Amino acid sequence: MHYWNGLDEVPSDPGPTAVTIGNFDGVHRGHQEVLQQLVTAASARSATSVALSFDPHPLQVHRPQDCPEMLTGVTEKIRRLAAAGVDAMLMIPYSLELARLSAEEFVRTYLVEALQVSVVVVGHDVRFGHENSGSFTTMVELGEKYGFEVLGVDDFGQDRRCSSTWVREALGMGDVAAAREVLGRPHAVIGTVVHGEARGRELGFPTANLASDSEGMVPADGVYAGWLIDAQFRRWPAAISIGSNPTFEGLTQRVVEAHVMDRPKERIEDFDLYGQVVRVEFVERLRGMVAFEGIPLLIRQMEIDVLQARQALAAEDITALDSQNRRAVEG
Structure with a gap:
């Protein structure tokens, strides 16, 4: 798997890409479902699958006192994305300057201009751009404007949606068996x-x-x-x-x-x-x-x-x- 640490490392002509966006802390079963659909969408379009993530966690920049303990480090996250079959990972250094980008500026800069995106695969609860002003509906509208598809992924889980928060709660109580169920390992x-x-x-x-x-x-x-x-x-x-x-x-x-x-x-x-x-x-x-x-x-x-x-x-x-x-x- 290719690892691009910032826009400077992205090839000038990456070809068509299928992109998903997230922190992917823990790369739990919900993340794995998104990644599987990403890889499938990329294969169907002869595109490169790319996971776009952030380091440090946005809360570490905005409200460090509220930032949760990370389930996995960057190295482990990269390994798990590779195991899921993703072709490349773009790690964006998160900063206040990045946070000031509007939803459209973020999509245009990173997805359209840098990655030449052809399809975006995200959960229906996706948020992006300044003050999380961008939503799934925003992404669909921007896709229509810039010429890329948007595929929505439903929440994964039965009684409760799989989430990093759930894993942290389980580990905090020592319930490693419950954490394993959510992580899938x-x-x-x-x-x-x-x-x-x-x-x-x-x-x-x-x-x-x-x-x-x-x-x-x-x-x-x-x-x-x-x-x-x-x-x-x-x-x-x-x-x-x-x-x-x-x-x-x-x-x-x-x-x-x-x-x-x-x-x-x-x-x-x-x-x-x-x-x-x-x-x-x-x-x-x-x-x-x-x-x-x-x-x-x-x-x-x-x-x-x-x-x-x-x-x-x-x-x-x-x-x-x-x-x-x-x-x-x-x-």
Whole structure:
């Protein structure tokens, strides 16, 4: 997939394009429905499919105190768009200057002149232009004026419309299973493995600790069953802890740490994850984070956590998950 970071990187003659517009935070099932229709529309018209997005999130510019935590970083967003079959992504640096463009100026500058758009695929709730003055009806009217089609996509979901807000709510409660339903895949945090306090190793449960600048919204404190995917795409079952380790005094920073349950025993030195960028996926929440009165009780609970994590992961379709991740990375 081509990645264009601003108008300067768009080819001078991109040919006809099919374009959709959005933040695509999380690239959930609703987004995936739009992207599928985009790819289909592009194929039918021999056009290049393009997802137009913004960085930073508009709220980060207008009302940073109200800007939600992002479900995915830019890198993961690009990978997921590629996995959906999109040909190119145009990332527009969001600024107050951009926000001042009228709906028509935005469409003319980015869609018509830069992308030579032939069809726009968007949800019926699309908003664009100065103070979100542009609507789906506006887009249809501008399409008639500038000569492009507009295809509307209905909301995706049954009892509730799929949305990034829904995913954030679920993760905030630790309900990673509900988040998975909306995303269509396990939620993940991606980051570099760094050295921690080594308490897990001392207790017999060594962990891979993720750096504090990892990408992806961190779920609520607790213990989860999930997977760690290393830099070689090896998938390891893991019991994942999120929190500040309340059993030990003096720790206040939240940490994501994954205990890999099937570490290779023959050549343990080959299993050095330090410095690697890994992916930690969340499948099921096992319990909340609690403080234990003494190390023996903590160790006993960790043994139970590992057993329950194994049980939760037993029915997972590893082949499908690995195929999905490879498409996201290699797309």
